[in-house]
Each structure stands twice: as C-alpha cells, then as structure tokens.
Amino acid sequence: MIKRVKNIPFSILLLVSFVAVALGFAAKGCMNYGKEISARENGSLTTRQMAVQDFVLDGMREKNGQWQTTDGDPKMMVNVSGMFTGISFTADYLVYPGDIILYYFTQPGEGFSPQKRLYVSQDRDNPQLYHCNMPATYVVDIRLDPTTLAGNMIDFDSVIINPPHSMSDYLAVTPYHLMMWVVYSLLLAAILRFVQELFTKSFE
Amino acid sequence: MIIPLFVLAAVLAFAFALYILADIRPSLTPLVSLVTITDIVIVFGMFDMLKTGTTITMFLAVAVAVYAVCKNRENIKEKLYGFLQPGVILFVASCLLMLAYLAYAQPVMHEWDEFSFWGISQLLVKNHDRLYTYFTSSMLGQSIPPALPVLSYIFQWCTTGFTEWVGFFAYDVLMFAGFAAFTAAYERKSANSAIFVYLLAFLTPFFFAISDFLTYMKPVYITAYSDIPMAIVFAGAVAVHFFSEKGNENSVLPVLPVLMFLTFTKDMGLALSCIALFVIFFDMLVARENFVFLKIKGFFGKCFAAFVMLMTIGGTYFGWGYHLGTVLAVNRTDYGGSSGMGIVQMLLTGVKELLIGPKSEKFLFIQDSFFTAFSNAKVSMIGSGRNVVLLILALFVLAFVFGNKKGRKRSAAMLFSTIVGFVGYYIFHLLLYVYILGDEAYNLVSYDRYMYTYYIPWLMMALFCLAMVARDGAKFWAKGAMAGIVCCVLVLFNFYVLPENIFTGVAGNSFGVRRDIAAKTDHIRDAVGEEDVIWLYSGQDDGMRWFTYTFELSDNYIIPNRDFVSAGETEEETKQLLRKEMYDRFTDYGVTHMLMDWTSHEFCVYFDELCDVSTSETGNAAVGYYKVIYGDDSLRFELVKGGTVNFD
Numbered sequence: 001m002i003k004r005v006k007n008i009p010f011s012i013l014l015l016v017s018f019v020a021v022a023l024g025f026a027a028k029g030c031m032n033y034g035k036e037i038s039a040r041e042n043g044s045l046t047t048r049q050m051a052v053q054d055f056v057l058d059g060m061r062e063k064n065g066q067w068q069t070t071d072g073d074p075k076m077m078v079n080v081s082g083m084f085t086g087i088s089f090t091a092d093y094l095v096y097p098g099d100i101i102l103y104y105f106t107q108p109g110e111g112f113s114p115q116k117r118l119y120v121s122q123d124r125d126n127p128q129l130y131h132c133n134m135p136a137t138y139v140v141d142i143r144l145d146p147t148t149l150a151g152n153m154i155d156f157d158s159v160i161i162n163p164p165h166s167m168s169d170y171l172a173v174t175p176y177h178l179m180m181w182v183v184y185s186l187l188l189a190a191i192l193r194f195v196q197e198l199f200t201k202s203f204e
Numbered sequence: 205m206i207i208p209l210f211v212l213a214a215v216l217a218f219a220f221a222l223y224i225l226a227d228i229r230p231s232l233t234p235l236v237s238l239v240t241i242t243d244i245v246i247v248f249g250m251f252d253m254l255k256t257g258t259t260i261t262m263f264l265a266v267a268v269a270v271y272a273v274c275k276n277r278e279n280i281k282e283k284l285y286g287f288l289q290p291g292v293i294l295f296v297a298s299c300l301l302m303l304a305y306l307a308y309a310q311p312v313m314h315e316w317d318e319f320s321f322w323g324i325s326q327l328l329v330k331n332h333d334r335l336y337t338y339f340t341s342s343m344l345g346q347s348i349p350p351a352l353p354v355l356s357y358i359f360q361w362c363t364t365g366f367t368e369w370v371g372f373f374a375y376d377v378l379m380f381a382g383f384a385a386f387t388a389a390y391e392r393k394s395a396n397s398a399i400f401v402y403l404l405a406f407l408t409p410f411f412f413a414i415s416d417f418l419t420y421m422k423p424v425y426i427t428a429y430s431d432i433p434m435a436i437v438f439a440g441a442v443a444v445h446f447f448s449e450k451g452n453e454n455s456v457l458p459v460l461p462v463l464m465f466l467t468f469t470k471d472m473g474l475a476l477s478c479i480a481l482f483v484i485f486f487d488m489l490v491a492r493e494n495f496v497f498l499k500i501k502g503f504f505g506k507c508f509a510a511f512v513m514l515m516t517i518g519g520t521y522f523g524w525g526y527h528l529g530t531v532l533a534v535n536r537t538d539y540g541g542s543s544g545m546g547i548v549q550m551l552l553t554g555v556k557e558l559l560i561g562p563k564s565e566k567f568l569f570i571q572d573s574f575f576t577a578f579s580n581a582k583v584s585m586i587g588s589g590r591n592v593v594l595l596i597l598a599l600f601v602l603a604f605v606f607g608n609k610k611g612r613k614r615s616a617a618m619l620f621s622t623i624v625g626f627v628g629y630y631i632f633h634l635l636l637y638v639y640i641l642g643d644e645a646y647n648l649v650s651y652d653r654y655m656y657t658y659y660i661p662w663l664m665m666a667l668f669c670l671a672m673v674a675r676d677g678a679k680f681w682a683k684g685a686m687a688g689i690v691c692c693v694l695v696l697f698n699f700y701v702l703p704e705n706i707f708t709g710v711a712g713n714s715f716g717v718r719r720d721i722a723a724k725t726d727h728i729r730d731a732v733g734e735e736d737v738i739w740l741y742s743g744q745d746d747g748m749r750w751f752t753y754t755f756e757l758s759d760n761y762i763i764p765n766r767d768f769v770s771a772g773e774t775e776e777e778t779k780q781l782l783r784k785e786m787y788d789r790f791t792d793y794g795v796t797h798m799l800m801d802w803t804s805h806e807f808c809v810y811f812d813e814l815c816d817v818s819t820s821e822t823g824n825a826a827v828g829y830y831k832v833i834y835g836d837d838s839l840r841f842e843l844v845k846g847g848t849v850n851f852d
Contacts, residue, residue, distance in 0.1 A: 096715075096723075098716025119705070174703060176706075177703075184694075187399070187400075187403060187690060190397075190400055190687070191687055204394040204397075
C-alpha cells in the first residue's frame with residue numbers, strides 16, 4: 001500500500017488535487033445553502049421589505065420622488081438584528097453609481113471593518129436589479145453606500161432584506177473562484193508531493 | 205486576442221532558442237527573451253522606427269528560433285523536453301489563463317497616474333506608432349523612459365486601435381516571466397518546490413498592495429502603474445545571475461538586457477539597477493569559484509563583468525538622456541521639483557545636510573516622519589516596514605540555518621548587500637521627499653508604493669536563498685518552511701482580500717468615473733474636431749476627471765479649469781472681473797471649445813448668461829460641448845452638441 005502511494009506520479013497528484021478542491025468548493029456552497037434553509041425553517045431568517053425612509057440617511061435627500069446624493073459618501077443605515085444573507089433592490093441611477101458597498105456589523109456600536117463588507121453587484125440579465133449575497137450570519141446593523149458620486153439621482157423606494165437565494169446562487173462560479181481553485185489545487189498537489197517525499201525520505 | 209497570443213508565442217520561441225543556442229537555464233529564458241525583444245524595439249523607437257522595428261524584431265526572434273530548431277533537428281525532442289521545466293510550464297499556463305480572463309472581463313484603466321502618464325503613454329504610442337518624444341500632447345512626463353509603454357505596444361503592434369487590457373496583459377507576461385525566473389533553481393523532479401516559489405511570488409504583490417483595500421479595488425495585475433513590474437524585473441535581474449549554474453559569460457551576459465530594461469523603466473529604475481549590480485557583484489565575489497568572463501579569470505574577471513554591467517546601465521541611462529537632448533532639447537538629469545536641483549546636486553547636498561547639517565525645517569519635519577513611518581505606516585498585510593524587514597530577516601536566517609556551506613555564504617552575502625541597498629534606497633527617498641516633492645511631501649504621499657518597490661524584490665531575494673537551500677541544503681526543513689510560508693500568506697490573503705477588490709472583481713462596477721466619462725465623450729466625439737483646443741469645466745473635479753478626459757480625447761489639448769480668483773465689491777463687479785479673467789485665459793491658451801462636464805452653482809451665477817443653452821441643462825448627467833465665440837473683450841458659448849447620457 002505504502003509502496004503504491006510512493007509511486008504515484010505528480011501528474012496524478014495534480015489531477016486529484018484539482019478534483020478535490022473543486023469538490024471542496026461545491027461542498028462549502030451546499031453547506032451555506034443548507035444553513036440558509038435551516039435558518040429560514042426555524043424562523044431566525046426572514047425576507048422583508050424596507051422603505052428607503054426606514055433607513056437613517058446621511059448625505060442624501062428626497063427630490064421630486066427620487067433620492068439625490070449630496071456628497072460623495074452617502075450612507076443608509078438600518079438595524080436588522082437577526083440572521084442576514086444579503087440584500088437586493090431595483091434602482092435606476094442617473095449616472096454610474098461606482099462601487100455600491102454594504103457594510104454589516106455583528107456587534108452593536110461596532111466600527112466599520114473592511115472585512116465585513118459586501119460589494120453589491122448589478123444583475124447580468126436585469127441591469128436595474130442590484131444584489132449581494134453572503135452565508136447566513138448574525139448581524140445587528142447594516143449600512144448601504146448606494147453610490148460614490150455626489151449629485152447622483154437614484155430612483156428607488158425600497159430594499160429587500162434577505163431575499164431568498166437558490167442553490168445555484170451558492171454554487172455560482174466567479175473568476176475569483178477559478179483563480180483560487182488553481183492556487184489551492186497547485187498548493188495541495190505540491191504539499192501531497194512533499195508528503196510523498198516524506199514517505200520515501202528522498203527530497204528533490 | 206490573436207495578436208497578443210502570437211506575440212507570446214514569439215517570445216516563447218525566442219526563449220527556446222536562447223535555451224538551445226546560449227545554454228541559459230530554461231526557466232530564466234522567458235524573462236531574458238521578453239526584455240531582449242523590448243530593448244531592441246526601444247532602440248528602434250529612439251530612431252523613430254517603432255513599427256518597422258517591431259516587425260523586424262519579431263521576425264528576427266522567430267527566425268532565430270527556426271534556425272535553432274533546424275540546427276538541432278536530430279535531438280529536438282530531448283531539447284524540448286529539457287526546456288519544459290516547471291517554471292516555463294507555470295509561466296505559459298498563467299499567461300494563457302490571464303489572457304482568457306482579460307479578454308473576457310475587459311478591464312479598463314481607472315487610477316490617477318494611469319491617465320497622467322502610465323496608461324495614456326501606451327495609448328499615444330499605439331495611436332501614433334512612435335515614441336512619445338516625437339510628438340506633443342496633453343500628456344505629462346515626456347522625459348520618462350519608455351520600457352513599459354513599448355512593452356504594451358509590442359503586444360498589439362499590428363492591431364487596429366489601442367486595447368487597454370492588452371496593455372495589462374503585457375505587464376502580466378513580464379511579471380509571470382519574472383516569477384518563472386524565480387523558480388529557476390528547480391528541474392521537473394522538484395516541481396513542488398517550484399510551485400511553492402511561484403505561488404509565493406504570485407501572491408506577494410497582494411501582500412503589499414494593501415493601502416486601498418479599505419474601499420477601492422486594488423488593481424494588482426490590471427494596472428498600468430510601473431512599480432510592481434519594476435520591482436519584479438529588479439528581482440528578476442538578480443535571479444538571472446543567482447540561478448545560473450556556472451560562473452562564466454552565462455551568468456553575466458543574460459543579466460545585461462534585464463538591467464537595460466530596468467533602467468529603461470523609470471528614473472527610479474536606474475537606482476534599482478545599481479543596487480542589482482551591487483548585489484550581483486557581491487554574490488560573484490563570494491560564491492563564484494573558477495570564474496571566467498571573456499577569458500579573464502578570477503577577481504579581475506569579476507570586476508570586468510561588473511564593469512560591463514555598469515557600462516550597460518550607464519549606456520542605457522545616458523543613451524535615453526542623449527535622445528531627450530536631441531529630440532526634445534531637455535536635460536534629463538535636471539530633476540527640477542520644488543528646489544530645482546539636478547540629481548547629483550541633490551545627492552551631494554542631501555547627504556551633507558543629513559550627516560552634518562544644517563537642516564531646513566522641511567528637512568527636519570520630513571526626516572522625522574519618514575523614519576517613524578518605517579515602524580508605523582502600514583505597508584503590508586503584516587503591518588509596517590519594520591515587520592516586513594523582520595520577516596525578510598527570518599527567511600534569511602532559515603536559509604542560513606538549513607543551508608550547506610556554499611548556501612550559507614551566498615545567503616550571508618545576499619543579506620549584507622540587500623541591507624546596504626535598502627539603506628541607500630531609503631535615504632534616496634528621504635532626499636526625494638525633501639528636495640523634489642513639494643507640499644505633498646509633508647504627508648509622505650505614496651510612501652507605501654515607493655517602499656514596496658523595494659520590499660517585494662527584497663522578499664523575493666530572501667526566497668531565492670531559501671529556494672537554493674531547499675535544493676542543496678537541509679531539503680526537508682527548507683522545503684517545509686516554504687510550504688508553511690505559502691500557507692500563512694494564503695491565510696492572510698483570505699482575511700484581507702474580498703473577491704471584488706482584486707483583479708477578478710472587475711466585472712462589477714468599480715469603474716464608475718471612467719465609464720461615466722467614456723459615455724460622455726462617446727456622445728460628443730463626432731462633434732470634436734482634430735484641431736480643437738478644449739477647456740474643460742468640471743465642478744467637482746480634483747484633477748481626476750481632467751486626466752480621464754485627456755485619455756479619452758487624447759488627440760486634443762484639454763485645458764484644465766483652475767479656480768478663478770478675482771473678487772469685486774459687488775456681485776456685478778465680481779461677475780465682470782471673472783469674465784475678464786476667463787477671457788484672458790482663453791486667449792492665452794487659444795481655446796476654441798468648452799466642454800461642460802459638470803456644472804456648478806458658481807458657474808451658473810457668473811457665466812451661464814454667456815451660453816445659448818444653460819449649463820444647468822447640460823451639466824451633471826448630461827454633457828455640453830460649446831463653441832467659443834470671441835467678441836471684443838467678451839466671450840459667448842454656442843452649444844455644438846450636448847444632452848443627457850444614458851449609461852445602460
């Protein structure tokens with residue numbers, strides 16, 4: 001048995017690693033999906049709609065039924081206390097919004113952290129739909145920065161908190177996943193080879 | 205996508221020829237091949253033969269490869285097998301993946317200096333098929349050496365029009381070629397060690413380029429900034445020498461084109477070239493026995509080799525200076541800046557004031573914050589420069605502890621020479637802040653960027669020593685250490701990096717300003733004449749929007765709006781004074797058109813009456829392109845084209 005392990009060529013190790021890492025990613029996606037399903041079942045995660053007026057607004061004001069940003073860092077804050085998986089909203093921007101960012105806070109009164117942050121992205125099929133998605137986590141407050149430009153006009157009236165996600169949302173493959181897939185697989189193969197060398201006691 | 209692929213193939217073919225004909229280690233050849241091709245094209249470009257020169261160089265590169273293959277027809281299979289070392293395979297694979305990704309995502313430039321120089325120079329060189337010294341434009345920094353714009357040009361020399369992501373691809377090929385060179389210690393049987401080194405090299409730029417992780421995407425691998433490629437080429441120059449087996453021409457001549465490229469990258473490239481030369485010379489002194497260079501043996505051979513390298517660097521530097529002198533009639537050595545000093549004068553005055561005094565108030569202030577920044581300013585994922593230096597020292601210690609006798613000698617030599625280099629580099633930057641930069645020097649602008657230009661290659665050089673030890677010394681421990689370091693860096697990477705704020709996230713909406721301006725210029729482009737001199741008004745601009753317009757409308761002069769200063773007793777008086785001031789400015793520059801990007805309250809109050817269509821109707825989300833009608837001491841604006849721009 002050990003002898004066989006010793007003789008596995010590096011190409012096979014690479015192949016095994018690439019498959020294993022892909023399976024690992026898929027398993028993680030499924031687990032996160034399961035987390036959302038069970039949280040919805042036990043009632044700790046609910047989908048709800050919030051009007052823009054329900055947020056504490058900073059750097060934006062209502063004008064002719066739309067929202068106008070008055071500085072380059074407009075903020076919309078609201079308390080959501082509960083399990084949280086992301087937001088979605090339908091909006092029409094006058095000019096390019098730039099980065100739309102959602103900060104979330106897991107402790108009351110916590111300062112913002114670059115690590116607790118989601119980029120809200122435009123839907124590929126429906127350009128007026130914006131959404132972001134994360135594994136279910138307990139969150140106290142959220143803060144949405146809807147644009148990075150002052151003087152932008154946004155036509156929207158509500159934001160959906162915890163929109164339902166499907167299995168495919170959790171299994172979606174982005175360029176980032178592909179890059180990390182390659183990086184992790186190469187690393188895993190290299191480490192497996194190192195372990196193999198440990199068995200044979202010959203390091204090359 | 206076909207042309208960049210073809211150029212990549214030509215680079216590889218030439219690399220293969222270098223391996224067969226000149227017996228250079230396979231993993232070093234992609235870097236040597238790429239920089240050699242670029243160097244030759246630059247020289248052609250300096251004689252204003254950029255396009256022809258590129259065609260000739262490409263033809264020659266392929267011809268040499270064909271010759272090499274024909275000459276070794278019998279054993280070409282073994283040669284090819286010998287060429288495909290882990291570094292080469294990783295290089296080719298990552299280039300192809302990156303090419304596929306960039307062609308799919310099509311990222312664009314969006315950072316400040318991409319529009320002031322590094323990106324717009326690529327655009328201009330491509331559109332004119334000449335070096336930017338041969339024509340005038342709104343671009344700043346005509347005297348900066350042209351290696352990177354030319355590199356970008358080579359990868360699209362026969363396409364129609366300039367593609368931004370091809371420029372990014374050219375940079376990436378250069379960097380990946382550098383990473384391949386870092387793995388040159390290993391042959392196929394040690395593929396896993398090569399993977400550790402390559403992964404670490406790939407992740408290191410992220411490890412340092414962190415300052416903007418707070419909000420904006422940090423575009424490592426999709427940027428036209430020169431700092432990281434220059435850092436990689438610097439380390440690459442050392443690697444080409446360090447990993448060459450024998451101490452002869454083979455360990456010296458391939459370094460020359462890399463040093464030439466490095467000196468051609470940027471003014472700072474000269475300093476880095478000199479440091480690289482110092483590090484290489486020291487390694488030669490310590491580690492090379494039976495050294496022969498062009499039949500001169502031993503110590504004198506080493507000195508002669510160093511002399512040849514110095515001549516290459518000097519020749520490159522003064523060659524470009526001579527080119528500037530003849531074509532542009534400017535003096536390259538005159539750095540100018542806030543005190544109007546030449547570089548030699550700056551160094552002499554600076555070192556004297558630093559050691560003896562008397563120091564000016566600015567000197568004292570900057571010296572103080574510059575030295576505290578070393579242990580305070582966050583420049584990497586593990587914090588300050590001090591932490592980074594400790595990490596680098598730890599790598600050297602590992603290499604020393606696990607090394608064989610020769611490995612220890614080389615690690616110690618490398619440690620010593622790189623520390624000397626760092627001290628020099630640090631003090632040089634102190635003097636740059638004091639004498640060259642103006643008021644922005646007080647808050648040490650771009651400190652992290654200048655510093656990681658040295659930290660990245662320094663970390664890589666420590667890794668070279670460890671990599672060498674993992675091959676020749678206590679293999680188990682050294683290899684295990686490399687594996688551990690890669691894992692630690694990955695953990696940090698996962699903590700700091702969000703999928704959207706590195707290059708993989710560009711499919712999102714990070715390019716708001718850029719796309720806004722692109723949409724506006726596309727709207728008015730057919731109304732813009734070739735000879736138009738355009739005055740740009742943009743109410744909220746900090747210079748970024750002006751820079752972006754100079755990029756989008758690169759064939760025209762774009763005159764930036766500076767604040768008006770006149771003020772009168774009454775509003776009516778102010779209005780008249782401001783209009784007079786505007787008239788004077790416009791006639792000075794010969795402005796023919798006004799581009800209204802973003803109007804402001806001030807503009808509406810003082811100037812709106814001069815326009816036939818109010819700027820409040822063509823401001824913000826709209827764009828207005830006005831013709832300037834000159835009267836006696838007065839101006840009027842007639843709308844040529846304008847309207848609301850939809851961005852969907």
